[in-house]
Amino acid sequence: MLIDPPAWPAHGTLWSHLVSDTSLHELRTFARAAGLPDRGLDLDHYDVPAGRHEDLVAAGATPVDGGTLARRLASSGLRVPGRERRGATRAALTARWATLRAPADAAWGHIGAELVERWSEPHRVYHGRLHLAASLDALDALLAERTDAPSSARVARLALWFHDAVHDGEAGRDEERSAALARELLTPLTAPGATASGTTAARLTCDDVAEVERLVLLTATHDPAPGDVLGALVSDADLAVLGDSPARYARYVHQVRAEYGHVPDDAFRTGRGAVLEALLALPTLFRTPTARARWAAPAAANLASELSRLTR
Known part of the structure; x- marks a missing residue:
């Protein structure tokens, strides 16, 4: 489980991305256990408000920079390309x-x-x-x-x-x-x-x-x-x-x-x-x-x- 720093502004806060580079099943299971709503899943990642970042790190998500997260997601085969x-x-x-x-x-x-x-x-x-x-x-x-x-x-x-x-x-x-x-x-x-x-x-x-x-x-x-x-x-x-x-x-x-x-x-x-x-x-x-x-x-x-x- 990987999470990048809160850096994406929307709805009055900053947002992180939570991904798995192994399994979407693992990602959804982790997110639900952490209390993230299903609506936060955006095809290949969860959008996470800044206020939850530290909670998810404490729950086991590994903090990485945005570039590393993007590369790991792409190499996993789970990424949904922009055209799709x-x-x-x-x-x-x-x-x-x-x-x-x-x-x-x-x-x-x-x-x-x-x-x-x-x-x-x-x-x-x-x-x-x-x-x-x-x-x-x-x-x-x-x-x-x-x-x-x-x-x-x-x-x-x-x-x-x-x-x-x-x-x-x-x-x-x-x-x-x-x-x-x-x-x-x-x-x-x-x-x-x-x-x-x-x-x-x-x-x-x-x-x-x-x-x-x-x-x-x-x-x-x-x-x-x-x-x-x-x-x-x-x-x-x-x-x-x-x-x-x-x-x-x-x-x-x-x-x-x-x-x-x-x-x-x-x-x-x-x-x-x-x-x-x-x-x-x-x-x-x-x-x-x-x-x-x-x-x-x-x-x-x-x-x-x-x-x-x-x-x-």
């Missing part, structure tokens, strides 16, 4: 949401604001804004390779916005609640309406809403039927992290463990091992040709390597 960080800000995601409908539509803006808040909940470590931005990027990459990009691509994007909008760590139930939320928030927008600028907002149909629900539920199994184009796109985009570089996959593994930090080690290994075995047992992990070509081989290697570590 910028794409996952509230402002960036709010702007991205606005592109799916007429920006002047106030109701649409309210829904987007609620979703961004949900994805920003402090108990999330992996299933947060960073995952949302990455899955939307993956979907864009898949669509860019298609010459027959479906006209309903907006529905696929909406499904990704909603697919973990409710996340309490209950497999299956989270997807059901997220699908119900999509129905609740989007159904009122299926009637035509005028925007503040006087133009007609791009309509959603009842069929669109039903398809968003279906796609959200599909992310519980990641097993779309043959010929389910939108299902394949949404499932592949959600799983894209599995086929990332070994370093980024390792960061994802740390994020998942920290998010389920309340689960004892033995129980986590058992549950995580079951998830990995289920993914490896799928006939094919990715369903679109582009995703298979890009991510299937590295995903298989990443999953098998993690499962081997767990069983050891």
Whole structure:
């Protein structure tokens, strides 16, 4: 555990950074034991007010200068680079949401604001804004390779916005609640309406809403039927992290463990091992040709390597 001097001014005080160069799970466990709120976690570090600096040093954090802390975090593989960080800000995601409908539509803006808040909940470590931005990027990459990009691509994007909008760590139930939320928030927008600028907002149909629900539920199994184009796109985009570089996959593994930090080690290994075995047992992990070509081989290697570590 490392902490730098209070040097960053905000909210009437100076702030330090608290990091682990070993484990996000260790970082969250240490922070909670010290009474730091979960909302203080900013992807790869905790922001700590100056008044807590000495307490955390006394609790076991090693004081270092800012440069040393930055280098140790970067070499750990846990650091979130600036490009990813910028794409996952509230402002960036709010702007991205606005592109799916007429920006002047106030109701649409309210829904987007609620979703961004949900994805920003402090108990999330992996299933947060960073995952949302990455899955939307993956979907864009898949669509860019298609010459027959479906006209309903907006529905696929909406499904990704909603697919973990409710996340309490209950497999299956989270997807059901997220699908119900999509129905609740989007159904009122299926009637035509005028925007503040006087133009007609791009309509959603009842069929669109039903398809968003279906796609959200599909992310519980990641097993779309043959010929389910939108299902394949949404499932592949959600799983894209599995086929990332070994370093980024390792960061994802740390994020998942920290998010389920309340689960004892033995129980986590058992549950995580079951998830990995289920993914490896799928006939094919990715369903679109582009995703298979890009991510299937590295995903298989990443999953098998993690499962081997767990069983050891």
